[in-house]
Amino acid sequence: IAGITQAPTSQILAAGRRMTLRCTQDMRHNAMYWYRQDLGLGLRLIHYSNTAGTTGKGEVPDGYSVSRANTDDFPLTLASAVPSQTSVYFCASSDYAGGPYNEQFFGPGTRLTVL
């Protein structure tokens, strides 16, 4: 069982380019999340999806979009990358987001550098 996989592991991207970070989970979790982690700022929620077909905005959604066509996949797209989007991106999932007792599990992360 892989849990959560993310691709690519790392990427260097020119500013202005479009980039999609991939996330797949095999735990049949209903909810999925995208975070970015920056030194001194901690983990911040970008977008989330409580169930397939629905998405919502987190704390720092600008410049990012997501889709949730099925239970397993939750890609994150940067339409036109800017240097401030240089970060480590983590995908996470949890069984259920409607109640308070939802433990989240994290993927291995994608290290993105925008030049």
Added chain:
Amino acid sequence: QKEVEQNSGPLSVPEGAIASLNCTYSDRGSQSFFWYRQYSGKSPELIMFIYSNGDKEDGRFTAQLNKASQYVSLLIRDSQPSDSATYLCAVNMRAWDYSGGSNYKLTFGKGTLLTVNP
């Protein structure tokens, strides 16, 4: 602004000692609390969760919760060099969306760097 506060550290303890990591949170209605461990260059790994006031023990780890004081802590007994990592406190807080519905989101502290010296 709902917040989770942790001392950034670094917290340095000798091998075999008890490491005490602390966290306070602002949302009095929070019901669930999590501790994640993150090694350098790796992803956060869930190590403990606690829902009720009091202590919860799992091996060398004890989570303590005091909802009245809005305080949660993690004790690591018999600390080992392999415990050296950043420990993230996370609190599940209720969030309201534009349609009036609600769900729960984890709010993370910025983490405490723990170093266990051999």
